[in-house]
Amino acid sequence: MKPLARYAALHGYTELGRSLGLDTVELLHAVGLDPAGLRVQDRWVPAVAVADLLERSASASGREDFGLRLAERRRFGNLGPLGLIVREEPDVRSALRVITRHESMFNEAVRTRLTEQDGIATLRIALDLGEPVESRQAIELAVAVLHGLLRGFIGARWRPLEVRFTHPAPRNLRTHLRIFGPHVHFDQETNAIRTNTTDLDLPNDMSDPQLRAYARKLLPDPPYRTRRADTLDRVRELIEVMLPTGRCSVEQVARSLGADRRTVHRRLAAEGETFSSLLDATRAELAQHMVTNRTHTLTEIAELLAFSTPGNFSRWFRHRYGCSPTQWRDRVPQGQPDTRTNGDGRNTEDGQRRRTQPDLAEAAQR
Structure with missing residues (x-):
């Protein structure tokens, strides 16, 4: 089922839209939302419809x-x-x-x-x-x-x-x-x-x-998912920082966390992850957006993601996404957001992961 949002996410929409000369009723109908539902703030609706409504409203109002x-x-x-x-x-x-x-x-x-x-x-x-x-x-x-x-x-x-x-x-x-x-x-x-x-x-x-x-x-347990422990977030962030330095290993991450290798493995396992899976998922997310946004050459991307050669990067990318980096880049018109899904089925986000070389160098020094 698609993620839902409460009508409360649109609090003030009618007043703002009318102040900008919009026909809010027509716009709500266009995305399949009930204008009367805005009065029921706790009612659930598809979150994608809310996002679509905001885009249409921005476009119509200029x-x-x-x-x-x-x-x-x-x-x-x-x-x-x-x-x-x-x-x-x-x-x-x-x-x-x-x-x-x-x-x-x-x-x-x-x-x-x-x-x-x-x-x-x-x-x-x-x-x-x-x-x-x-x-x-x-x-x-x-x-x-x-x-x-x-x-x-x-x-x-x-x-x-x-x-x-x-x-x-x-x-x-x-x-x-x-x-x-x-x-x-x-x-x-x-x-x-x-x-x-x-x-x-x-x-x-x-x-x-x-x-x-x-x-x-008054708080129930989260009905759909529970926030993961801080260890997972911190390891993911350290992977992003260390990848371009070529020194991204579980030992180096553990040292940065003030823990040993076994402790990091044990904590990640408790969250249903391994260091290798987290490294691969983080690298895949960065690779996807770097290839899409054309800021770097494919050779530069291979280096930034710590692949030994551009050929190794290309083979890994093809195995992950079913096409070469060049084919992926050619399918997305320059300047357009990528709307495909990444390797674990989640949708990509508009323009994400656009990093410059100075940004990565700065991150590596932190």
Whole structure:
């Protein structure tokens, strides 16, 4: 079944659409949504229909910032019962952990991952819509909503160190700069918000310790999936950092984690993974987007992904995707997003994983 989202994801849509001269009823019908359903915020609908609606609305209104404008109308209450629980968490970090663990309660398509390294906290946001569709507006909505939640906890003066998007920059950056501040970057490897880890230690002034235990009892176990342990996220991130250095091994990763090789293997096994499977999946995701986005030659990609020769990379790619890197690249018109699926069946995201050589060099030094 395709991932679902609650109608709460479209809170404020009718008012925003009408203010921009849109026929919101016609647009809702066009993607198979019931206009009357907007009044029932807890009703579930296909997440892909929500993403399609946002794209059509942005196109019809001529506003590339449609998703951002919709995000500005969101409040804690739009999270439903989860919002009540999040407000009672003692600090920003614990609030984020509750959100990422239970986000499927309000949107099954959103994937949020928090990692911390060298004093920097990175919140990565991705969408799994169940089929290949344009998702720029939905991504910007999700990132801006999370950004708004962080400002609610930390304070209105807070600004992230950086906000990243995988898609190209819009013609007009005014709304992005107004909402996120000056450090907004496009054509990046992932959609993410980066801030100091010390920001996550700040107390939540909205929290009431007497209500916290009671509020948490309201949370059911995640119905569809449970967040994986921090070890998995940290190993995946270290693989991304170490691949271009040519020193990506389980021993090197274990050393970076302050653990031994057996401990890393045991923790990954508890999550249903092995180091080899995680390395192969991470390498495949990077390879797919690097080949699609044409930033590097195939020889450069082979080197960045730590293959000994371009021929080895080509053979591995063909085994993984059923065609050579050249054939893959030729099938995707230059400048167009790739809409095929990767090796494990998940859909690719528009413009993801576009990395430059300086980006990789910088990552390798962190």
